[in-house]
Amino acid sequence: MRLSGILSSFAIIVLLSSSVSAQGPKGVELADIDTSVAPCTDFFEYANGAWRKANPIPPSMVRWSRRWAAGELSKDRLHEILEQAAAKRDLPAGSPERLIGDFYAAGMDEARINALGAEPIKPWLADIDKMKSPADVQAMIRRFHDVGIGVPFTLYGTSDNHEPNNVIAHIFAAGLGLPDRDYYVKPEARFAEAREKYLAHVATLFGLTGVNAADAKTAAETVMRFETALATHSLDNVALRDPKATDHKTSFADLRKMTPAFDWAAYFSAANIGRADVNVAEPAFLAEVNRQLEKTPVAEWKTYLKWHLLRVAADALSEPFQRADFEFNQKYLGGAKEMKPRWKRSVEMTDNMLGEALGKIYTDKYFPPAAKARMQEMVKNLLWAMGDDIQSIDWMGPETKKRAMEKLSTFNPKIGYPDTWKDYSSIKIDRASYWNNIVGGARFAVADNRSEIGKPVDRGRWGMTPPTSNAYYNPSLNEIVFPAGILQAPAFDMAVTDAVNYGAIGVVIGHEISHGFDDQGAQYDAQGRLKNWWTDEDLKRFQERTACVAAQFEGYFIEPGIHHNGKLVLGESIGDLAGAKIALLAYQHSREGKGPEPTIDGFTPEQQFFIAWGQFRGDAIRPETQRLMVQSDPHPTGKYRVIGPLSNMPEFWKAFGCPDTAAMVREKEKRCSVW
Ligand SMILES: [Zn+2]
Incomplete structure (x- = not known):
């Protein structure tokens, strides 16, 4: 059930496609929508409740949605790359393909690993x-x-x-x-x-x-x-x-x-x-x-x-050690029902230790230049929208605005993969000892990091590997980074409308930009220094606005007695609220001169935008992982990342004609708006 269950849900995923079909671009995932729920009542259920009902969480996973499935699809692709590399026995020593092939093969030698015990x-x-x-x-x-x-x-x-x-x-x-x-x-x-x-x-x-x-x-x-x-x-x-x-x-x-x-x-x-x-x-x-x-x-x-x-x-180590590790960390703390298959754990460890050797082959194969060009265009539009937003907000004075614009002008976007790849050839890897290979990889990573100390920062480095299905903001370097792994459906798809792409990856881009202006990021200046650039008055107004968001999330319960910690999830929640706002703005800006995109399947472009966010971000989650997240993770759960920001947005209410009394419309005195 484990493997075939995962594969059958992959079958319905729309894969990254390089061209738009003859019928024109696609809209949202129609079959995922739970039409028995009104969008103004519970947009999380509405946007992809039907998908969740039809796609239970696979036993080895703790969260599940099209987005998580896409992350697992990347692992299938890495699996294929690694199986091929491992099958070749004549690769030159130290070559990237030889290193990843040998590393993976050692991880797959279950008989040897089990025989060795401790x-x-x-x-x-x-x-x-x-x-x-x-x-x-x-x-x-x-x-x-x-x-x-x-x-x-x-x-x-x-x-x-x-x-x-x-x-x-x-x-x-x-x-x-x-x-x-x-x-x-x-x-x-x-x-x-x-x-x-x-x-x-x-x-x-x-x-x-x-x-x-x-x-x-x-x-x-x-x-x-x-x-x-x-x-x-x-x-x-x-x-x-x-x-x-x-x-x-x-x-x-x-x-x-x-x-x-x-x-x-x-x-x-x-x-x-x-x-x-x-x-x-x-x-x-x-x-x-x-x-x-x-x-x-x-x-x-x-x-x-x-x-x-x-x-x-x-x-x-051998199976009893793996089992014990799984029972406590994944099953008890995370709620997983089954261990991930051996190949997947070996794939993840290879990505962890030799991520840029593996990532180079992955991006050559699965990340077309056209995707990078379209992302660059979107990032450009999102940065423009953030600037437009900063200029137009009424609570910030001109002096602080000037500094905010200065900061915006120094943003450095990185898309897909690094320009220069790490050379792992000094790591000693053989097929006989999985543990020694891991130690070798870790030793390399530590030495590599230590070698940077005392030197000027190398801005070409990446903090995530290319196949990673995630993105990040680094306040010291004021950079936003989008690995190739996240640039696939449902986040990003060359075959869908701009409205859908802006609603998914567009909001992610806006989210990462907004991290530069959230409760943490706002403390770093245009040069990445931890240095105040706000007037006292503007800072006070900003903090009042962010306190509204903290209070909002404090009120979201995941089960009786356990609710989100508003201060813990504040930065991410500001990121989503601002991200959705500027992504919509960027989308509208991108259509200037081109005219609006068509209504598809009865959904206006604005409706497609919001549904895309719900379909990208909403997920099913195990109760144990939900508890762990509320305790330790600065990200709110998927459900509240959909409901939280949208219930503050007049653009959302307008798109779906929500009355003031609807659950997705926050009471007037509780509405939050930061950027
Ligand atoms: Zn974030």
Whole structure:
């Protein structure tokens, strides 16, 4: 059922097509609409309720819609590329195709992986056991960091908040095995239950390495105690969204004073990083790390470090480890019913580790130049619309408007794939050890990132791989990035009307642009510096407007007693509200001189625009994943990303003739408008 179920839902997906049919462009997906629900009552149900009824979430997935199905279709395509690469045995060593083929093949060698059990990580476990002194603990922390296992903190090179053209080291809190700090410290039943399940999960994995039940239970308790201490001194998800709360530029000398128990000189020289200023995101957390270094016995550090090695390695070890990892992380926390098939997990890991080698072949095959050209045109129109919107809003004074326009003029869009591709040829990959290949890939990624520290920022780098079905905004570089993976139906389709494309990918583009002007992005200036550019009065008005959006989402319940955290989802919700507004504006602008597009299937272009947003963004979701999102994810659920912004928009009410009393029309005094 698993594989064939997924394939049968792919069959009804309209694939990226390079030409418009003789009948002219297509409109919205008619069969997806639930006509038993009025658009003004519940637009989420209306836009694609029928699709959701006909397409239950596949057992291995936690969310499902045409958009998620398209993401899985990309994995099918990557699968084919990787099977072909793996089948060739005469490729030159170090060539991109050889690397991805060998990496994938090692991941597919289930018999070998199962026969090895915990063998691949035994040398690590043995070395952890040999630790005797606090200095040994620190050497092991360095070794973990070399392969990207961030315990109990991570160090990562990225733009300086104040000199964004320079890359400096940032030290972040990390080292927790549960999704975030609230899971350790909050009394609610769902967190208490997660702690119990986590204790059992930790004990299970220790047990699988041969530790007896009593010792495995003790180990789990040690891990919980240690991580709870870290969690207690970590910021929560809302605090972490405030860029100022994590902005603490610190000299190397002060860093040493802050954590005298940690040998930063040894760390920096081993990592080949110059002793320059760093940003300490959470000083209170680092102080706690210092306390743990001073007081926690080496024996407990051993347990903690072994645990994090185990949790990172589990999916690359034999079946019982994979099963345990699935049971806790995907099934219990996420609600998945079945493990993803082996090939899909290998595809995802190859994309994760060698994403640009794989992505180059993927984009050559599936991302036509015509798609890039059409996207560039849309981005241009969206940037124009944001500018028009900034000029016309009545709550912002001319001085701030001037700065906002300055910021808009420095936006850098990236579309499809990077101009220069990463060279992975230095990674040692063979078909005999999946785990060693993963370690090699991670070691490369860490070294690659460290090599940037102390240098001017390289604006050609990408933070997502080309096949990724997603997009992002980076405030320090003021760039909006759209990987090829999202540029396919239902987000973007060469065969549909502009109205439909603007309603889907157009709103996504508008959303990413608006991130530059949301509650976080608005704190960065045109040069990407964390620096105020607002007059006091305008800032006050902006904050009143954003508070309206926070209050709106605070009122959206996913189940009795659990509602969205308005402050957590604020940036994304501002992005959707502004994104929908400027995408519609950009669409109308794009038709100037061409005349309006036709009504198709009885839907006006404006109706097509809004239905396209509902059909792209709305999805079915497992209750467990919904709870996880409301707790930890700055994005609202798909349902409220459809209902939330549209219920504030007069353009939507007009398009569907909604009366003032309709559920999709917010009460006058509660209506929000930011940009
Ligand atoms: Zn976003």
